[in-house]
Amino acid sequence: MKLMLQIRILTALLLIAPAAMAQDDLGAIFGKDSVRRDPVIATFKSTRIINAQSNETLARGDLDFRVAHRFGDIGGANGGASTFFGIDNSTDIRIAFEYGITNRLTAGVSRAKGSGAFSQLYEVLGKFKLLQQTMDNRVPLAVTLFGNAVVTSMKSNTDKEAVNYFDKFSSRMTYTAQAVIARKFGDRFSLALLPSYVHRNKVGYMDMNDMFALGVGGRLRFSKRVALVVDYFVPFRDEASKDYYKTQGIEFFNPLGVGVEIETGGHVFHLNFTNSTATLENQFIPETTTSWLQGQFRWGFNISRRFSLGR
Amino acid sequence: MKQLLSLTTLLLLSAFNAAAQDVYSCRNATFRFFSSAPMEDIEATTKQGVSAINVKTKTVYFKVPINTFQFRKKLMQEHFNENYLESEKYPFAEFKGKVLDEVDLTKDGSYPVTVEGALNIHGVTKNYREKGTLTVKGGKINASAKFNVRVADHNIKIPTLVIKNIAEVVEVTVNADYQPVK
Numbered sequence: 001m002k003l004m005l006q007i008r009i010l011t012a013l014l015l016i017a018p019a020a021m022a023q024d025d026l027g028a029i030f031g032k033d034s035v036r037r038d039p040v041i042a043t044f045k046s047t048r049i050i051n052a053q054s055n056e057t058l059a060r061g062d063l064d065f066r067v068a069h070r071f072g073d074i075g076g077a078n079g080g081a082s083t084f085f086g087i088d089n090s091t092d093i094r095i096a097f098e099y100g101i102t103n104r105l106t107a108g109v110s111r112a113k114g115s116g117a118f119s120q121l122y123e124v125l126g127k128f129k130l131l132q133q134t135m136d137n138r139v140p141l142a143v144t145l146f147g148n149a150v151v152t153s154m155k156s157n158t159d160k161e162a163v164n165y166f167d168k169f170s171s172r173m174t175y176t177a178q179a180v181i182a183r184k185f186g187d188r189f190s191l192a193l194l195p196s197y198v199h200r201n202k203v204g205y206m207d208m209n210d211m212f213a214l215g216v217g218g219r220l221r222f223s224k225r226v227a228l229v230v231d232y233f234v235p236f237r238d239e240a241s242k243d244y245y246k247t248q249g250i251e252f253f254n255p256l257g258v259g260v261e262i263e264t265g266g267h268v269f270h271l272n273f274t275n276s277t278a279t280l281e282n283q284f285i286p287e288t289t290t291s292w293l294q295g296q297f298r299w300g301f302n303i304s305r306r307f308s309l310g311r
Numbered sequence: 312m313k314q315l316l317s318l319t320t321l322l323l324l325s326a327f328n329a330a331a332q333d334v335y336s337c338r339n340a341t342f343r344f345f346s347s348a349p350m351e352d353i354e355a356t357t358k359q360g361v362s363a364i365n366v367k368t369k370t371v372y373f374k375v376p377i378n379t380f381q382f383r384k385k386l387m388q389e390h391f392n393e394n395y396l397e398s399e400k401y402p403f404a405e406f407k408g409k410v411l412d413e414v415d416l417t418k419d420g421s422y423p424v425t426v427e428g429a430l431n432i433h434g435v436t437k438n439y440r441e442k443g444t445l446t447v448k449g450g451k452i453n454a455s456a457k458f459n460v461r462v463a464d465h466n467i468k469i470p471t472l473v474i475k476n477i478a479e480v481v482e483v484t485v486n487a488d489y490q491p492v493k
Contacts, residue, residue: 026363026372027405029336029492038378042393059385103385135399187399224394225470265476266386308384 039132043142043184044192045227046268046304047098047106047127049217050257051276051284052194052231055144055182057129058100061310066110068094068279068302075295086298091115091277096123100310104129115278116287117163117204118152118174123280125149133183146178150282163204171202174282178215188221196233198285206244212236213285219261227261229270235285255288259300270302333367335452335489342375342485344460346478353387353477355380362487364445364452366416371426371454373406373485395467395477396433404432406439414445421446426456432465443485452489457482 044054047064058064072089073079079086092115098108106127114121125148133142151173156166166172175198182192194215203209217231233255242252259272275297276284290296340360346353360375377398382388392398408428416422427440443456459480462469469477 026334026365026370027374027407029334029363030338030361030374040399041378042389062385265390306386308386 037138038135040135040142040184043133043182043190044219045261045263046270046302048302048304049192049219049229049231050259050270050272050300050302051255051274051279051281052192052215052217052233052257053127053144053146053178053180053281054217054219055129055142055180055192057104057106057127057144058098058306059308060100060103061308062100063307063309064096064098064100064108065305065307066094066096066098066302068092068096068300070115070274070277070279070300071298073290073296074273074298076290079295091298092279094279098125098127110280112150112278112280114152114154114280114283116283118154118172118283120154121150121152121280121282123148123150123282140183142180142182142184144180144182146176146180148176148281150174150176150280163202163207166202174198174200176281176285178281190219192217192231194233196281196285198282200282200286206241208237208241208286211286215285225263227263229259229261229272230257232256233285235288237286250289251291253288253291255284256292257300259302266306268302268304270300272300272302273297274300332491334363334365334492336363336492337361337454337487337489340373340375340485340487342380342483344380344481344483346481348476348478350476353382355382355388355391357381360485360487362454362489363492364416364454364489366452369410369414369416371406371408371410371428373404373487375404377402377404395462395469401432401434404430406430408439410445411440416445416447416452419447419449430460432460433467435465437464450491454485454487454489456485459483 044056047054047056070092072083072086074085083089092113094110094112096108096110098106100106108125110123112121128145130145131139131143133139157164178194178196180192180194184190196213196215198211200209213233213235215233219227219229221227237252255276257272257274259270262269275290275292276288278284338361339358340362341358342360343356357379359379363372377396378392406428408426411425411427414422422445424445425442429436430439441458446453460483461480
C-alpha cells in the first residue's frame with residue numbers, strides 16, 4: 001500500500017518535471033528578486049525642510065541656488081493691515097549657493113540679512129551623508145551631519161555693554177553642529193529628528209553661549225508634486241536664563257514652521273509660515289522671541305533651483 | 312524501492328539538464344532609452360539587465376532593475392524613479408516573449424527576427440511585436456533590438472507642466488551577449 005503511494009508520487013513528479021520545463025520559465029534561472037539593498041531616495045524633496053535641514057545632500061556636480069525670504073509679522077503689534085500683513089517688512093533674506101562635491105558631501109556659502117542682534121551674516125556650511133536608509137531595511141535610518149560657521153560683517157556697536165560690540169574678530173562668530181536622523185515611511189511620509197548644538201561666542205548677559213536643541217521635521221506627500229512640510233525645534237534654554245529675560249520683557253518661543261512644498265522639475269518651491277524671524281540655525285534656534293499665538297508668524301518662501309554642472 | 316527512487320532522480324536530473332543546455336543567459340544586458348522633446352533630450356543607460364534565451368523553444372526573457380538607469384542629471388534620475396516609473400513600487404521592467412521566425416539558433420549566423428511578447432513596465436503589461444537581430448557565433452549569442460515605448464501605454468503620467476521636457480514616445484535600445492547556461 002505504502003509502496004503504491006510512493007510510486008504514484010514518483011510518477012506524478014516525473015510527469016510534472018517535463019511539464020515544468022515545457023513552460024519554460026526563463027526568469028527562474030535568475031532566482032527570486034535579489035535582496036534589494038538600494039538606498040531609499042527622496043526622503044525629502046529638498047536639502048531643507050523649512051527652517052530645518054533635511055537629510056538630503058546634493059548629487060555630485062549639482063549646484064543649488066537657494067533664496068529664503070521671511071516677511072514681517074502677519075498679526076500682532078507689527079502686523080495687520082497697516083503692514084499689509086507683514087508683506088511690507090522682511091525679517092530675513094538668505095541667498096545661498098550650495099554645491100555637491102560628491103554624492104555624500106555638500107558645501108555651501110550664503111549671505112543672510114540676519115535677524116536679532118547680529119545681522120549682515122556670511123555663512124559657510126558643510127553637509128555629509130553618513131548613512132543612507134536602504135529599501136530592505138538593513139539600514140533603517142538615514143543620518144546626515146550638518147555644520148556651519150557664521151560671521152557677522154556688521155559695524156561694531158560703540159556701546160561696550162551691547163551684544164554687538166565686537167572687541168575681537170571671534171566675537172562675530174557663531175556655529176551650529178547638527179545630526180539629521182531621518183526615515184522614509186513608505187511612499188508618502190518622512191520624518192526627521194535633529195539633535196542640534198549652537199555655539200555663539202558672544203551673547204548677552206544671562207544668555208547661553210552653548211545651547212542644545214532637538215528638532216523634528218516631517219513631510220507628507222499629497223500628490224507627486226505637492227507635500228505638506230512641518231518642522232519644530234525645542235531649544236534647551238535653562239530656567240535661570242528664561243526667567244531673567246522674562247524680567248526684561250523678552251520671552252523665548254520654540255520655532256515652528258508649517259508649509260506647502262511644490263516641486264516643478266528643477267525647482268522646489270516652499271510657501272510657509274513660521275514664527276521664527278531668522279533663517280539660519282545659529283539664530284532661529286536660540287533667538288526666537290516671537291509667538292504664533294500672538295500673531296507673530298509670517299509668510300515665507302524658500303526657492304531652490306538646481307543646476308547640473310558635472311557630467 | 313531504493314532503485315526506483317534513484318532512477319527517478321536520474322530521470323528528473325536529466326530532464327532539467329537537457330533543457331539547461333538549450334538555455335543561454337546574460338547578466339549584463341545593456342538597456343538605453345532616449346527621449347527627444349522640445350526642451351531637452353533625455354538619455355539613460357543601465358548595464359544591469361538580465362536576459363535568457365532558449366534556442367529550442369525560442370523563448371526570450373528580459374528583466375531590468377529600473378533604479379539602475381543612470382542619467383546625466385541626478386535630479387532627473389530621482390524624478391524618473393520617484394515620479395514617473397515609481398521604482399520603489401515597480402522595481403523591474405520585464406519582458407517574456409518568443410521568436411516567431413523559423414530559425415535554427417544552434418547554427419552560426421545573423422538572424423533578423425521578430426519577437427512577440429508581453430512587456431511589463433510600471434506594473435502595466437502590454438503586448439509588443441518588435442524586430443531585432445540575433446547573432447550566433449561560436450557558441451555565443453548576441454541579441455540587439457530597438458523599439459519604441461509609448462509612456463502613456465504603461466500608465467506613466469507626464470504632468471502638463473513638464474510636457475515639453477519629456478517625449479511621449481521613448482526609444483529603447485537593447486543589447487545582450489549570451490553564454491550557454493551550464
